[in-house]
Structure formats: structure tokens, C-alpha cells
Amino acid sequence: MKLLKLTSLLSLALLFGCADKEVAVPDVPPSQLYADAQQALQGGSWSTAIERLEALDSRYPFGAYTEQVQLDLIYAYYKNDDLALGLATIERFSRLNPTHPRSDWVLYMRGLTHMAQDRNFLHDVLNVNRDDRDPEPVRAAFSDFDRLLERYPNSAYAKDAQFRMVALKNRLANYDLATADFYLRREAWVAAINRSQELQKTYPNTEAARKSLEIQKEAYQQLGMDEQVKRTEELMALNPQ
Template structure:
């Protein structure tokens, strides 16, 4: 037979259990809200705003896995490319951007995917220190630089009104300069072996394909010297006149008249081109 005290205790226990169940239910309900597509996307946006890219990638990946055809599918895919890029995972960003542009050619912000694709090529080139471990991009293998340049060119041509075109053009200038200086580093290699025809060909690449870059003046110096060594006096004079007219302040005119660089002594022009990184 229960006493009044026992009955009260029993009621209290039941009430406590009911309260626990209620809390559990509320928690479960809250988790269900967070597990919605919008919940995942909003959380990812918060992490992106905080520049917490690792958690943003995790949340966006979960979102794409759980809701592959949801209303945030394309937006989250683009955000994921951005998060990869900002995390310096340029290789993955490039792959995902390439896929996005192929699958969503008419997406309103597809120009941003193209931009991130081309910039991923660019950053991969800059990140590659090459077999010599040099910092200067001109000392690296040019293949990646050429891929990056043409990717940026493709983007800028395809989206001439894009707000991202200006930074793309800036990156192209850096690449053109690096690729041009690389040609002159190779030309220097040929000069030291007396291969003047090969050196002239490298200088011509700079002049024809990278006009206006900082290395153009030095390419004209190389070409002037190559024509002289090959006894092509008329071509030498034409090139020298162009050099003096276009770049009158070049170091070869420091004495007031043209003075050929002393290739074997100090390699001053190569050091200038490569920021002093050559030996």
C-alpha cells in the first residue's frame, strides 16, 4: 500500500522522465532542422564568412552528398570550388571547376567557375618551384605557365564583361613576363655554347609572342648580338636601331653608345632578368 509520500515521489519521477523525453524530442527536432538542405548551406556560408575553409568544405561536401539534386546543388558546388582554391588545393579546385563549367554552361555565375579554373592553373604554376627550387617563375618549366596563360586568355575572351576579367589580365601579364624571361634564360644557355642561331630563335619568340614585356629589351640585345655573330650586318643594324629607339635607357647605352654585354664575365642581363637568382 502506497503512502502519500511514495505517491508524490512516483509522480515526481514520472514528471522527470516526461521532461527528459520532451527535451530529447526537442533536441531531435532541432537536429532535423539542422539536417535540412538550407541548414547545411547556411552553416557552410557561416564558415566561408569566417574563412574557416576546412569546415566549409566538410559542410559543403555533406550537403552535396545528402542533397545532390537540391536547390543549392549548383551554388554549393561553386562555393566548394572557392573553398578548395582558398585552401590552396588548386589541383582539386581545377578538376571541380572544369566539371562545373561542362555541366552548368548556362549557370548565371559560370564566369566565376571559369575564373577559378584559370586561376587554379596560374597558382599551380606559381607553386611549382621547379627542379632547381627557384622562386622566380622564369626558372620553372614553361608548360604549366603556358597552360595557365591560355586558360586565362580563354576566360577573358569568353567573358569580356566579367568583373573577374581584370585580375585575370593581371595574372596574364605576370605569366607573359615569366615565360618571356624563361626564353632568355634558355637563350643564355645557347649563347655560352656559341649556338647563335638557337639563341636568336629564342629572342624572336619573346619579340613576336610577348611584345611589351620587360624582357623585350633584353631580347633585342640578344638578337643584335646573334646577328652580329652570324655576320648578318643589315639585320643587326635594323635590330639595334629598334632597340635604341624603343629602349634608349637600356644598360647597353649607359656609356652613350651601344656596348655589347660581356657575356662571359658577369651575366648582368641574366641576373637582372631572373632577380639575381642565377649563379
């Protein structure tokens, strides 16, 4: 009986919660809804802007504001850290508007949204090293920005995308370095060497590539491969700190 009452209370709470959300978005003309959404966007009230824009999108899916509403939602979702919704909206918009004049911006926002997926607020606050975290969102962001530069080399967002790719490359290189170091600590000497060499080949002009030479040298020493140790030392001399 208590379980039944609890279930009923939860159902009522959800029902009233949904009702409150509907009440929060008044039944006004689309022009007024859009004006309210723009005011919220300009004031940084992302949740309010999203409510208005989502109401516009659902109530008037083929209205005069359809495309701009989608673009505004992409930005508002990103700013509000609703990253999964942002990516879903980007995919939808790109599918329906493959030749839109702002396609470069949409691709740029896709990169930013993927980058944000690699961010963790608590890690930032606590200054936790994140190099060993799965870098899949970073790879996706790098691919997005690379595609932007290839398709829209004269885009207003190309320069910033190129700048961000440098940071992303360093993030990916640091992940490989952390992996090589993990193998070294586990005494998996061959795996440490292979990952170090892969890093040096893929990300040659990074600090991580230079540091990987130290891991490579130690692994060769543990294997008693003196000639390879000497070659690695020569590479280290060519790439000083």
C-alpha cells in the first residue's frame, strides 16, 4: 500500500512538473515567442531561451522561424551544457539543410560541442590530470575542425578552428603518452616502445613526443637492446627540453 501511494505521488509530481513547464511557455504568437527567446539569449538566460525555442520548434515546425530556431537551439544547448541535445540538433539541421549558408558555423559548433564533452567541471576545479581519459570526443572534435578547414577554408571560423586543433592534437598526444607510461609501469616493454613510436609518428611536433623518447629509452634498457638505446639517445639530443 505504501509503495502504491509513493508511486501515485511520483506520478502526480511528474504530471504537475510537465504542466508547470507548459504554463511557463505562454500561448502567444510565434513572433512574440521568438522575440522572448532572443531576449533570453542576449541576457544569457539559456534555460529560458531553450524553453521558448523548443516551444516554437514543436508548435510551428514549418514556420517562418524554423531554420533560425534550430540554429539558436544549437547555440543555447551548447551554452547550457546540454551537449547530447546540441549534437542531435546539429545532425538534424545538417540533414535537412545540407547547403545552408551557415553550414560552416554549424560544423564549427559541432567541433565545439564535441570538445565540451571532454570537459569536466570537477576536474577543472580540482585540477585533476585528465590525460588518461578516453579521448573519443577529442578525436571527433579534431575531425570536425579538420573538415571545416577542408570545406570552408575562407570561413570566419577557420582560424579559430585551426588554433583549437593544436590544443586537441596535444590532448591526443598526451593520452598516448599516458598509455605508453602505463605500459612501462606494467613492465610491458614492447607495448611501451610501440606506443611511444606511434606517438612520435602521429604527433611529431609535440612535447609528448619528446617525453615519449624517455619511455622508449627505458624500455629498450630493460630489454637489453643497447643499440636501440643509443639511437634513442641520439633522438633525444636532437630534441632537447
